[in-house]
Amino acid sequence: MAKFETQVGIIGAGPAGLMLSHLLHQHGIASIVLEARQRTYCEERVRAGVLEHTSVEMLRNAGVSERLEREGLRHEGIELGLRGQLHRIPFVELTGKAVTVYGQQEVVKDLIARRLSDGGDLRFECGEVSLHDLRGSRPWIGVERQGNVDVIACDYIAGCDGFHGVSRSSFPQEALTVYDRTYPFAWLGILADAAPSREELVYMHHERGFALYSMRSPRITRLYLQCKPDEDIAEWSDDRIWSELHARLECLDGWQPTEGKILQKGVTGMRSFVVEPLQFGRLFLAGDAAHIVPPTGAKGMNLAIADVHYLAEGLRARYRENDCTKLDAYSATCLRRIWEAQRFSWWMTSLLHLFADASPFDCRRQMAELEYVVSSRAAATTLAENYVGLPLH
Ligand code: APR
Ligand code: PHB
Numbered sequence: 001m002a003k004f005e006t007q008v009g010i011i012g013a014g015p016a017g018l019m020l021s022h023l024l025h026q027h028g029i030a031s032i033v034l035e036a037r038q039r040t041y042c043e044e045r046v047r048a049g050v051l052e053h054t055s056v057e058m059l060r061n062a063g064v065s066e067r068l069e070r071e072g073l074r075h076e077g078i079e080l081g082l083r084g085q086l087h088r089i090p091f092v093e094l095t096g097k098a099v100t101v102y103g104q105q106e107v108v109k110d111l112i113a114r115r116l117s118d119g120g121d122l123r124f125e126c127g128e129v130s131l132h133d134l135r136g137s138r139p140w141i142g143v144e145r146q147g148n149v150d151v152i153a154c155d156y157i158a159g160c161d162g163f164h165g166v167s168r169s170s171f172p173q174e175a176l177t178v179y180d181r182t183y184p185f186a187w188l189g190i191l192a193d194a195a196p197s198r199e200e201l202v203y204m205h206h207e208r209g210f211a212l213y214s215m216r217s218p219r220i221t222r223l224y225l226q227c228k229p230d231e232d233i234a235e236w237s238d239d240r241i242w243s244e245l246h247a248r249l250e251c252l253d254g255w256q257p258t259e260g261k262i263l264q265k266g267v268t269g270m271r272s273f274v275v276e277p278l279q280f281g282r283l284f285l286a287g288d289a290a291h292i293v294p295p296t297g298a299k300g301m302n303l304a305i306a307d308v309h310y311l312a313e314g315l316r317a318r319y320r321e322n323d324c325t326k327l328d329a330y331s332a333t334c335l336r337r338i339w340e341a342q343r344f345s346w347w348m349t350s351l352l353h354l355f356a357d358a359s360p361f362d363c364r365r366q367m368a369e370l371e372y373v374v375s376s377r378a379a380a381t382t383l384a385e386n387y388v389g390l391p392l393h
Helices: 014-025 039-046 053-060 068-070 089-097 104-117 238-249 300-321 330-352 358-373 377-387
Strands: 004-005 007-013 032-036 072-073 075-081 085-090 099-101 121-123 128-132 140-145 148-153 155-160 177-182 186-193 203-204 209-217 220-225 261-268 271-276 283-285
Touching: 007 014, 007 140, 014 032, 014 104, 014 155, 014 300, 032 072, 039 104, 053 099, 053 300, 068 104, 075 089, 075 358, 085 089, 085 358, 085 377, 089 377, 099 209, 104 121, 155 300, 203 238, 203 330, 209 238, 220 238, 220 261, 238 261, 271 330, 300 330, 330 358, 330 377, 358 377
Parallel strands: 004 148, 007 032, 007 155, 032 121, 075 203, 155 283
Antiparallel strands: 072 099, 075 085, 128 140, 140 148, 177 271, 186 220, 186 261, 203 209, 209 220
């Protein structure tokens, strides 16, 4: 058994855990990051890809935006498709702000490289983590690996271990309220070796189901199809995927996605999920450990970054000025932004997907709402200001 000491123990090396560790380091606060998976797994897993203006600013202020600013694709709007026609929502014109397309695994790579060059303590393939004495002044983390148990004594623990991690389940059940909503569909996503044939993302409403045209780089396209929640990926040959993408995305003006070798495919479930509060004793939840949004609003990675911004600010005030006000307000401060993003993600999802149980009234209402969004500057601005990211409170 080995014993370690640190100020903040961080569970999980996703965007939340890594960014927190980096921000704390900049504030002179020590941390140890414990990650169950291998470094290459964290760096290669294909996940989200859109950074809000607000997130880019946070990464820039933290001095980790160099590659992102060089390689990220600045998008000044998106296109909404209905009845085979595309309508642009011009973010910069409506809000003065843009978003940046840059894969989550690229953010993860940049943060890992930076933590390691700053001498950070990142422990990949750490073993089985358990959390103890959360209500005391010196909580500790047990890390068991091949029968050997390490003990890490901390002042605070940050649960950044995603939806399936141990942190949230370390809260006593009665200390948490769960708000959950599932959707009667999922997304089948592919990564294709094809140069994007459109400059901006296309969110397409279609009678066969929603489709999204996105990208990762000037050579790689990312595309999604609304599918059944229990869709069996084995039933989707590459030909079937392309033929469905063409059926849903092709426009009256002749635009269609360019095909390429499918590099990766998978099915992503859709849910809205929040727990309250985000704090129990000295344990704080951040990112997917505390909330999940359906991907339609592109908010997942952005919320994770915003959470740890607030957590780092709270811990800085606590260590620098012995002022716990911000740390005590962490849960309430984050939840305000989380619910704004939940509402927006739910709304984008409801606006664009085909609902199997929709009545003829519901279908007409949905179409009227889409027509309103693409024809009213006020409605388009509402979408735009949420998509580029609301200002921090
Ligand atoms: N012990 C140690 N590490 C763990 C454990 C555990 N018991 N359980 C999970 N982890 C690790 C996972 O392997 C993962 O690397 O925690 C990390 C959590 O990272 P993410 O799932 O990326 O979560 P987060 O950092 O909150 O980022 C949220 O991820 O799902 C996307 O759309 C979402 O973009 C959003 C982002
Ligand atoms: C993606 O590129 O993976 C992506 C983009 C926009 C979304 C969701 C996912 O709304």
